[in-house]
Amino acid sequence: EVQLVQSGAEVKKPGATVKISCRVSGYTFADYYLFWVQQAPGKGLEWIGLVDPENGKRRYAGRFQGRVTITADTSRDTAYMELSSLTSEDTAVYYCATMDFYGSGSSDFDYWGQGTLVTV
Amino acid sequence: QSVLTQPPSASGTPGQRVTISCSGSSSNIGRNAVNWYQQVPGTAPKLLIYNKNQRPSGVPDRFSASKSGTSGSLAISGLQSDDEADYFCAAWDDSLKGPVFGGGTKLTVL
Numbered sequence A: 001e002v003q004l005v006q007s008g009a010e011v012k013k014p015g016a017t018v019k020i021s022c023r024v025s026g027y028t029f030a031d032y033y034l035f036w037v038q039q040a041p042g043k044g045l046e047w048i049g050l051v052d053p054e055n056g057k058r059r060y061a062g063r064f065q066g067r068v069t070i071t072a073d074t075s076r077d078t079a080y081m082e083l084s085s086l087t088s089e090d091t092a093v094y095y096c097a098t099m100d101f102y103g104s105g106s107s108d109f110d111y112w113g114q115g116t117l118v119t120v
Numbered sequence B: 001q002s003v004l005t006q007p008p009s010a011s012g013t014p015g016q017r018v019t020i021s022c023s024g025s026s027s028n029i030g031r032n033a034v035n036w037y038q039q040v041p042g043t044a045p046k047l048l049i050y051n052k053n054q055r056p057s058g059v060p061d062r063f064s065a066s067k068s069g070t071s072g073s074l075a076i077s078g079l080q081s082d083d084e085a086d087y088f089c090a091a092w093d094d095s096l097k098g099p100v101f102g103g104g105t106k107l108t109v110l
Helices: none
Strands: A003-006 A018-025 A034-039 A045-051 A058-060 A068-073 A078-083 A092-097 A116-119 B009-012 B018-023 B034-039 B046-049 B063-068 B071-076 B085-093 B098-101 B105-109
Touching (some): A003 A092, A034 A068, A034 A078, A034 B098, A045 A068, A045 B098, B009 B018, B018 B105
Parallel strands (some): B009 B105
Antiparallel strands (some): A018 A078, A034 A045, B034 B046, B034 B085, B063 B071
């Protein structure tokens, strides 16, 4: 059974940095991109960035570029998302996910963590 | 402001058919598959439809999707009370090189 298990809720002061983990199991971590998605209270979903665990390559959405660092530790089957210079606008639930978009298609290898609430 | 545009709300009565639209552009829906997700408040999104109107195992065939040009739509037939949830569309964006999402549609079963 595929599972993505995230670290617990965090409360941070403005200007601080938060680091969230996402431990995967039930599949080969290196085989799929790992995405991070933000959902502010009562709002929609917004892509933050992704990491390719196979080679560590990362890509970030423009709005978060410069403030976010996403890494993958294949020895621990765990991905991390670090967000710095926090403001009240970063108060949100953060999800890790394995959405599988390929070429012009997608597959059903689509799993999400339980979400981590970050309160600033 | 979300890259993909969805109506903020939709509603229907039990047994009815409802549709939810999702409008994008040539760099996302115009070229790539649209995924649809269901999210019950307080839980993670759950994949309902992927690729060309395919459903993951366990998703009933009351849920279907279509795409035309730069727009997609989700249809739910035989509406049930437990269909009440938020629905999101998503697609890969070739310009942004990442996924983009709709703002979500809150479905109310009257």
